[in-house]
Every structure is written in C-alpha cells, then in structure tokens.
Amino acid sequence: MATADSTVRGVPAWPRAGRFAGLLWLLPLVAVALAATRHPDLARALGSAWQWSPALLRGFLVNVGVSLLAIALGTAGGLLVGALRLSPLALLWRPAQLYVQVFRNAPWLVLIYFSTYVFPFEVNIGSHIVPFPDWLKVVLGLALPASANVAEVLRGSVQSIPLTQWEAASSMAFSRWQILRLIVGPQCVRRMLPPWMNLYATLTMSTALASLVGVHDLLDTAQIASNTVNQTAFTVLIYFIVLAMFFAWCYPISRFTRFLEQKHAVA
C-alpha cells in the first residue's frame, strides 16, 4: 500500500529531494574556488581547464550525438527484433531469440571493437566512395546491444499485459495486429519508458568507451589535455570535470526515470 503523506492524488512529488541536491551541487564549486585562492597550482589548473573547456564541450557533444544516434537505431532495430520474437512462427522467433541472447551477453566494449575493426573504413556505393568514420562504427557497435536490450524490454512489457486482454479483444474480432496496435501497444509504451530511459543512460555512459578506438570524445579530449598541460593538479581536475559532465547528463535522466517508475507503481 502506498502511504498518502508524500503523495498528491497518487503522484509522488518529483523534485522533493532534488531541491536540496541542487544546493549541494554548489558546495564543491565553492570549496574549489576557496582552495584556488590559496594554492597557485590549483588556480593555474583552473585557468588551463577554462582554456580547454570549448574542446571538452565539443568532445561531450560527440558523446551525446553518438548516444542519441545509437539509441535511435537501437530502438528501431530492437522493436523489430522484439516483434519478431513475439511472433508465433518458430522460423521468426528463434533467430530473434538467438540475436537477443548473443548481444545481451557480449561485453559492450567487445562489440565496439568488433564494429570498429570489422567494418571497412570506406564503402563503395555505386561509383562513390563514402567514408565510414570511426564514430559511426561506434554508433553501430552500441546500437547492437541496445537493440537486443530494447527487444527484451518490449517482450517484458508485452508479457506484463494480462492475457485476458488478448482474449477479450480477440473475442471482439480484433486481429492480432489490431490488438497489438490499439490495445496492448499503447499500454506497453508507458511500461517501456522507464527501462528504456535506463538503457539510454547506460548507453550514454558507454559512449566513453569510444575513446578507446580513437574517437575524439570527451574522455579522449581529457586525455589529450592532461598530456599536453602535464601538471598534476590539472590532471586531477580534468578527470573530475569529465566525471561531473557525465553525471550532469545522466543524473537528471535517472531521477526522472525513478519518478516515472514510482508514478507507475502507485497508479
């Protein structure tokens, strides 16, 4: 049973703890600023970090772009594979099942290496030679496990809809496709949203792996910066900035996901 004191009309107040956390954010910033007035090393490192900030932002844009493309591709592919997996025909669901198992059990890093080394660096389309950049390969490498996970999320959500709804609908002469589209589908979308957003957050964090195959993302930029400036204080600072940037992107998503989950659980 849900207790009523923290909820209004069954909906939990989302930013309750967030209000407080928002202020806590300022604490480390103030601490760093105060420390910088005393330590010239730190002040110098902050100056360098300011100089590198446009490069870092550009790097982070690569991460965000890769994650958005990969989730789009992964969702499209995952819905297709998931639909095949729900098919009653063994010829369709068996391969789909295999696909899901293989790509859910493979480490994401291995799949990124896979797509980076296996795909060619350029493709011939007709008479044109189109380059196949590394970041696009990483997108594909991340879309593979993402699609397998989306397929699993889809299956879970379809199976969470009571069977009686299928029976009731088919007794009213709805076809299988109509039931999926008009009755089960809309309910599934709502149930799929939280795990899908979790997947997106995981995917965003995995884009950091792109730095290992030579994509100039945030982490790669940070490494270059740290090697170029070559100061202890700056190295410490820059990696914590990277940590903070990923956190700033993923934490709101995870909070919103939790909010949706709670809302769903109460309703």
Next chain:
Amino acid sequence: MDAAIAWGIEAARRLGLNYAFLADAYDRASFVHGAWVTVQLVVCTLAGSLAAGVAMAALLTSRRPLLAGATRAFVEVTRNTPTLVQLYCAFLVLNMLITHALQDAQRSNPLTPFLWVVVVLSLHKGVFHAEALRAGIEAVPRVTLEAAASLGFDRRTLLWRVQLPLAVRFALPALVNNSVDLVKATAVASAIAVGDITYASIMIWTQRDNVLELMVLLLLFFGLLTWVVSQAGNWLELRLRMPGYGDR
C-alpha cells in the same frame, strides 16, 4: 593435442577463418593466459563487489543521516558516470598521486593495474548490489523482525540471523543479474593494459588481422562465463528457496 589443434585450424581455414595463431605457442599461451586473467578478475571482483555491496547497504540503511547521505551521494555518482571514467580517475589520477607520494618517500608503488580494476569494479558493482540488498532489507516484513525482537534477539543477531538471510533471498535475482553484468564489465580492464582476454585478443589481431575469428572466441568465452554465473545463481536461488516466498 597438437594434431587436434592442427586439424581444427585446417577445418576453420576451409571455412575462410584464420585460426593459425592457435598453432603458435606464444600466441596461444598469451590467449589462454588472458582467459585465465579474466577468470581471476571475475572471481576477485565478484567477492569484492559482494563485500562492498553489504558494507554499503549497511551504510545506506544506517540511522546516522550524515553517513547514509554520504553513501547515497557515492551511490548516485557511481551509478551515473561511466565505469571507464571511474577507472581512469582511480588509475590515472589516484594511482598517480600515490606514486608521487611514494616517490617522495623513495618507495615504489605496489598497486598494480589488476588491483585497481578489481577495486573500481568492486565498488561500481557493489553500488548496484547495495541497492538490491537495500530493497531486500526493506522487503523483510516488520512483523518478522518484531517477532524476532520479542524472542530476545539483540540488534546484531537480529541483523545477521533474521534480516540479512531474508534480505539476501529477496535480493538474489537482482544480485545474480548484477553479477552477469560484472562479468561483461571486466572487459574494461583492457583499457589500462591488464592482460585479460580482450587485451590478449587485441594484441593478437593487430599482428594477424583476424578480428572476426578472435571476436567469435571472445563472444563464446564471455557467453560461457555469463552462463556459468547465471547457472550458479539459479542453483543458489533454488537452494535457498523458502516455502511461502517467491512464486517459482
């Protein structure tokens, strides 16, 4: 043994797959050693993450708000940042600071990359274990605890004999799931040149240009490891099953 390997390599060659590295004693040894290192990583990290998970679950449910709050902050940061960045923060930043400090004292740094991977992954997965355990602890019915308390259990015995055994059972499916993720996460060790199976494979395919062949072996190897872990989890779940709890 050698004859069997030669036969296998020849059979694969007819299919267009280049497994010639298996005939080379050096490459084969480095690949097998890599597999062994990955197994060691998995075993150490499984143990470490469970220990970290129990410790953090205890801190999360602690009655001291400062302690619980600090742990909560750590949990949120760990959950919402990439493992690779955490590994770099530990290995490139913390390890560097430690090395510098020890250099000033004329001593060398005894911490190896292997150890750092185990520590970082243990803390990372420990956070997920802790969340699962916390949910498990909260799922233990109040009346059970009150009944135990009325039988004269003190707080510690209550925790170890009643609350935790039940919580572990509630949390077990999630713990197994996290452990399977952990197996896959160990591949990140290759980023700081721990000679695990992924790193060994990279070394071999940069020499021989047989990425696809090694990828098949890698996927099979990780498939096997995750299968073993999930089977062990299923066995435990069955073993610890209690009448009246869990519907399977």
